[in-house]
Amino acid sequence: MAERRRAHHALVHQLLESGMSMREVARHLGWSRNTVRRYAHAQRWQDMVKGRRTRVSKLDPFKPYLARRWEETGGKITGHALLAEITERGYRGGHTLVAQWKQALPAADSVPPPPPPPSVRQVTGWLTRHPAGLTVDEEVQRKAVLAHCPELDAAARLVTSFAEMLTRLEGERLSDWITEAMTSGLPGISTFAVGLNSDYDAVHAGLTTHWNSGPVEGAVNRIKMLKRQMYGRAGFRLLRKRVLLAS
Structure with missing residues (x-):
């Protein structure tokens, strides 16, 4: 304020x-x-x-002493014992302030709450990102998650294998990968493998040759962007000019 x-x-x-x-x-x-x-x-x-001052408690001057005594006794000292000790040192307040201070402290034998489990997005990122891009902490959490779920471990192995095949253009491994994915019993990956098998020749060509439809997809994306920018503002002639000039 x-x-x-x-x-x-x-x-x-x-x-x-x-x-x-x-x-x-x-x-x-x-x-x-x-x-x-x-x-x-x-x-x-x-x-x-002016006039907005923080109230000072009678217990404030004695809080450092209370904290020290609490640590020395491991949290085993009672509120009445603390009250007696600070009363000898000049405290003139009641037991209520001491009890409120004591309640605000964590218990001596309290166990800290466990960390929250990772979210689905976090786990998905650990499985789909390149292992070299993971931090040490993320790698440890990834291994812990996979160790507790055999199905997820199998999915991670298939995802990593497909990513390697895609980046290294190792299309000769496609048939074995599809067979393993279809027999894995993992619904999402099995369905994906069935789709690859139905268009096997095209997928195999994409994983073995350096030819791809990237330039065509880029041109289509550029045309769509121009079309959205001009929606309701101009006709086909102006759109045609912008497309030709943009290329």
Whole structure:
């Protein structure tokens, strides 16, 4: 709140010094004129937080001692014992403040909660990204997930094998990969393998030759982008000119 008051005070005075009136400043900032007037009449930004003080507890001067005693006893000391010790040292409050302070502390034998499980998106990224792109922590978590799920381990092995075949153009392995994927019993990968087998010649050619439809797909994507940009604004002639000039 103090930071906000200081920034607003400086902004209002800067606008006023630039020659703007209070009405113009209020209109510019979207504030009421009364708010602008209060900032304008305040010589210091501290005047805007006057009366908003943090309450000081009677227990505050004794909290370092309480924390030290709590650590020394391993959290086994009672609230009444703590109250007696700080009373001897000048504490004049009641037991309620000590009890509230004690309740806010974690239990001595409390076990920290386990880390949350990874999300589906995280696991999918660990399986589809190149292993060299994973951090050490991600690699450890990936191995732990695969160790707890044999089906996921088989899916990861098939995904990695297909990625290697795709990047290295090792189409001679396609037949064996399709057979293994279809017999794996993994619904998504088995369906994908069936689709590859139905168009085997084209897929094999794509995995063995350097020819591809990348330039054609790029041209189609560019034409679609131009068409979306001009939707409802021009006819076919202007679209044709833009397509030809863009290429």
